[in-house]
Amino acid sequence: MLTARAVNWQERFQHLNESQHNYLRITRILKSLGELGYESFKSPFVKFILHEALVENTIPNIKQSALEYFVYTIRDRRERRKLLRFAQKHYTPSENFIWGPPRKEQWEGSKAQKMSSTLASSHNSQTSMHKKAKDSKNSFSAVHLNSETAEEKNVAPKEPVEQTGPAQSPAMKLPSQEIQRTVMLRV
Numbered sequence: 001m002l003t004a005r006a007v008n009w010q011e012r013f014q015h016l017n018e019s020q021h022n023y024l025r026i027t028r029i030l031k032s033l034g035e036l037g038y039e040s041f042k043s044p045f046v047k048f049i050l051h052e053a054l055v056e057n058t059i060p061n062i063k064q065s066a067l068e069y070f071v072y073t074i075r076d077r078r079e080r081r082k083l084l085r086f087a088q089k090h091y092t093p094s095e096n097f098i099w100g101p102p103r104k105e106q107w108e109g110s111k112a113q114k115m116s117s118t119l120a121s122s123h124n125s126q127t128s129m130h131k132k133a134k135d136s137k138n139s140f141s142a143v144h145l146n147s148e149t150a151e152e153k154n155v156a157p158k159e160p161v162e163q164t165g166p167a168q169s170p171a172m173k174l175p176s177q178e179i180q181r182t183v184m185l186r187v
Contacts, residue, residue: 001041003048013058023065030073043079046070050083054090068101 030042049070053063067087074080091097
């Protein structure tokens with residue numbers, strides 16, 4: 001398969017270089033090509049992107065995504081290594097070239113930090129929703145917090161919850177993950 005520039009490549013490359021919101025879409029498209037039986041289309045496209053980013057410098061902002069994500073959608077190890085060798089040969093400065101995706105420890109550290117801040121804000125939102133449902137008798141909040149799909153009810157039996165009286169809020173019975181999802185849907 002031959003991958004080449006289109007007639008209006010300059011306008012498209014400029015947009016691709018300035019607007020990175022499509023990089024995740026490109027990764028998804030590459031993964032889908034493999035799932036749909038078009039694995040052979042992926043490597044030439046990724047090599048074209050690497051060439052344009054590293055050699056021609058027409059889309060330098062895509063370089064990081066190409067090296068961290070696009071290359072790793074290629075299933076064949078030999079093809080993936082060829083692409084990485086090509087990238088290493090043309091990467092500048094060459095001493096900054098990293099073989100492989102970003103280190104997992106760094107990623108998990110930032111993930112844990114984001115998760116703890118998300119949980120703290122979720123807890124605050126849950127508390128305010130609980131007060132709002134109790135004080136203003138907002139039936140939508142109370143019903144929404146207590147609703148579960150049939151699948152969730154059938155998946156895992158829940159432990160019996162002691163009812164202390166009619167004033168107990170349904171939010172107190174739900175696992176934190178469900179509350180977080182409800183808060184996200186509600187906001």
